[in-house]
Amino acid sequence: MTVDSRSEKTRPDRAAATRDRILDAAERLFAERGVLAVSNRQIGEAAGQGNNSVVGYHFGGRSELVLAILRRHAVAVEQLRTDLLTRVHPGSALHDWVGCLVRPLPAHLAELGDQSWHARFLAQASNEPTLRAVIRADAKASPSLRRAQEGMFRLLPAVPAEVRAERGEMSRLVVVHMCAEYERALQNGVAPPSRTWETAAARLVDAVVGLWLAPVTPAVLGPDAALRCRR
């Protein structure tokens, strides 16, 4: 018996195609319903797979599946940010450095077109603490994100580390959820005709710049804190 080299050669391709179909279905279902509201069986069915265990076989647990979806977009987003970083220098305006942080996601979504579910997937996954931790760890591994953050921090007045971490989280929330909202409006045909991903990105950059430039009110502590909370 001879081995059929043709079918040997296509096996990895078939496996890759199956993985792609699973990731497409999972991203869409997670975006629509939330990451915990969808079963592996539902993902397998939506991906046209008869075998109930196919999702677990290819991806293991929920965190691995979420990470695999992130990774499919990571190369494009990283490239967009690297391109933006070639156009900034230490003397660039704060807007431009913040643009390197904010613009890659909307620019990537603009390239995906009106069949994208990615922003809504990110918004849903971010609502689960364990999955948010997966997303954060993945972002921290991005060299371009670190360079953009360092460039931005050099132009900002010093703020306590805790406030810096909070504002980083606020910026991420605003970008992800506003992109999710616009992605949904585009797909449903209810986005105002004047809107483009470019205007959405420009408005996000404005708001995030404002958020980072806001002076920090000295923390109110001490015994009358509860009272002042109502002041």
Next chain:
Amino acid sequence: MTVDSRSEKTRPDRAAATRDRILDAAERLFAERGVLAVSNRQIGEAAGQGNNSVVGYHFGGRSELVLAILRRHAVAVEQLRTDLLTRVHPGSALHDWVGCLVRPLPAHLAELGDQSWHARFLAQASNEPTLRAVIRADAKASPSLRRAQEGMFRLLPAVPAEVRAERGEMSRLVVVHMCAEYERALQNGVAPPSRTWETAAARLVDAVVGLWLAPVTPAVLGPDAALRCRR
């Protein structure tokens, strides 16, 4: 046969107690897993109800149940905002007017203590477009919220209506999700000891003021918009 007037009198109380238990269970489960990931049967079981249809019987559909949870908090939140509004006047600083918008939620959560699920419930419900519409419509009906917004807008430079609506949504996102995060950290005992609801509120007010004061970059439109998106 005589009617037992005692049991007649307690029947509405029993119904109210059942409704309360259902709302407690629903808020917690929605907060933990997402509003669409939880079935009426699971809510009924968590509320100690043997009858499978008890949630539907008391509340109808998912929107009505979400609205009933909101309403349980609405009186307290409205009162907190009305109190804050007695302390501001047209000459008050922007920070104080923004405080009237931002502080009622964290102040209410501070009163609820470390067994609160309300902020996480709001964050989860906001991720569903239909439920976000329910929450928005309910907020719009609040007279105190409208007064606080009008006071804030008087102190802000004019911005296009679309930008105003977007920044309102960004502010809401930041407040709800950061409160949800802090609520979770408190309950899990991982909040930094220096943190209080008061410091959380003060930092939210700072950030939201910054977001509203950010100058609006004129929208980039025209044929080269896609190009500029990468600039």
